Amino acid sequence: MQSITAALDERRRQGLYRSRRVLQCAQGVWVRYEDRDYLNFGSNNYLGLANHPALIQSSSTSLQQNGVGSGAAHLLCGHFQVHHELEQALAQFTGRAQALLFSTGYMANLALMTTFSGKGDAVFADRLAHASLLDGIRLSQAKLRRFDHNDCKHLETLLAAWREKNPRRRALVVTEGVFSMDGDCAPLDRIAAIAQRYRAMLVVDDAHGIGVIGEQGRGCVHHHGVNNQTPLLMGTFGKALGGFGAFVAGDPPLMDYIVQFARPYMYTTAPPPAMATAALTALQLLQQEPWRLENLRRRIAQFQSGAQNLGLRLIESDSAIQPVILGDTDVATRWGETLWKQGIYTGVVRPPTVAMGQSRLRISLNADHQPEQVDILLHALAGLQHG
Ligand SMILES: *Cc1c(COP(=O)(O)O)cnc(C)c1O
Numbered sequence: 001m002q003s004i005t006a007a008l009d010e011r012r013r014q015g016l017y018r019s020r021r022v023l024q025c026a027q028g029v030w031v032r033y034e035d036r037d038y039l040n041f042g043s044n045n046y047l048g049l050a051n052h053p054a055l056i057q058s059s060s061t062s063l064q065q066n067g068v069g070s071g072a073a074h075l076l077c078g079h080f081q082v083h084h085e086l087e088q089a090l091a092q093f094t095g096r097a098q099a100l101l102f103s104t105g106y107m108a109n110l111a112l113m114t115t116f117s118g119k120g121d122a123v124f125a126d127r128l129a130h131a132s133l134l135d136g137i138r139l140s141q142a143k144l145r146r147f148d149h150n151d152c153k154h155l156e157t158l159l160a161a162w163r164e165k166n167p168r169r170r171a172l173v174v175t176e177g178v179f180s181m182d183g184d185c186a187p188l189d190r191i192a193a194i195a196q197r198y199r200a201m202l203v204v205d206d207a208h209g210i211g212v213i214g215e216q217g218r219g220c221v222h223h224h225g226v227n228n229q230t231p232l233l234m235g236t237f238g239k240a241l242g243g244f245g246a247f248v249a250g251d252p253p254l255m256d257y258i259v260q261f262a263r264p265y266m267y268t269t270a271p272p273p274a275m276a277t278a279a280l281t282a283l284q285l286l287q288q289e290p291w292r293l294e295n296l297r298r299r300i301a302q303f304q305s306g307a308q309n310l311g312l313r314l315i316e317s318d319s320a321i322q323p324v325i326l327g328d329t330d331v332a333t334r335w336g337e338t339l340w341k342q343g344i345y346t347g348v349v350r351p352p353t354v355a356m357g358q359s360r361l362r363i364s365l366n367a368d369h370q371p372e373q374v375d376i377l378l379h380a381l382a383g384l385q386h387g
Helices: 002-013 053-066 081-094 105-116 131-140 152-165 188-197 252-261 273-288 291-310 329-341 371-386
Strands: 030-033 036-041 098-102 122-126 143-147 171-176 201-205 232-236 246-250 321-327 344-349 359-364
Touching (some): 036 371, 053 273, 081 098, 081 232, 098 252, 105 131, 105 252, 131 143, 143 152, 171 188, 246 252, 273 291, 291 371, 329 371
Parallel strands (some): 036 344, 122 171, 201 232
8 A cells, every 4th residue: 555655646746647637518629627618629539520410319329229238248149230330331441351349449459469469479569559559468478579669670670680580470560550649650651561571460550540541531551552461450439430449450360360369359348339330420421521531631730830830849740639749747737737727628748658758738630620729729839938
């Protein structure tokens, strides 16, 4: 108990103690906390679908028809017709033969890492790869080799050296499509070529690319034209698609292998059918309301050029995630608090989520933001620079 309170005290002392705010309304451009409205630049609801009337309508109907809970794992009696339809729609959307649903992206990543690697194998992961991927690698007992962020040379050096000594072992190369804290894209064409050269299986986690990057938001893998060289693609519904849950897409033998062997697939309750309905509607909306993605892209461009004019330190990013790098933890905390007092919510990202000295505001744009609202944010940032 003593070590627990000591660890908590240490977090506070470092200014890294985190706390939760209670949201009093639906997710959207405006969010209400403690009876005050804030302009929201902090969510992953990039297309504004989390509270979209069509998703509410279809999932309500699905609740009426299918009930609330799925009642069991997919392999028992929890695999509903709508799960099945969503898997087929996802396969088509991603340009893959097949897709499988998972309850969360976290679990999908645990499943991928533990099913396709194990003791004696190796996983080559981008240094900024998501915590769920790293946890999966740990659980798999495979060797973890981290390559510098988006550094293909480093990846190739590590992979070539290992492959020479381990001609028969399995190797995975793991990266995010769009990086969750930096917003930049992985150079998937080059990474895919390296993975192929050394007989490693490429896994792409495109949680932040699906719905945002490429034609109709089909994601980074589709956008880079590396579908055929990316055996395992993972995406989630909790971000741009506005819902909850995740999927893995790929060829039938790999998908079947997951169904038969992946513990985070087998030993958990299937997602609520109404959530699958919501995801199905979200996929349809990507086609029916292309203006959402167009708006989002306009707001991204507006923010980028405005922030560049201010001379803020950005990271080159085509995604909805636009970090403003402030470096020092205290500075990031102060900027976040000042914006908050002005009625603007932004993510303040500090260690251990990012490296020391890399603290930042994580600005995320939303298709429903009005140009004037982005201007409000830019104006407030300008004020902070001179404050
Ligand atoms: C959010 C996220 C996940 C986890 O997805 P959940 O469905 O929220 O569990 C995995 N990988 C990345 C890159 C993410 O941003």
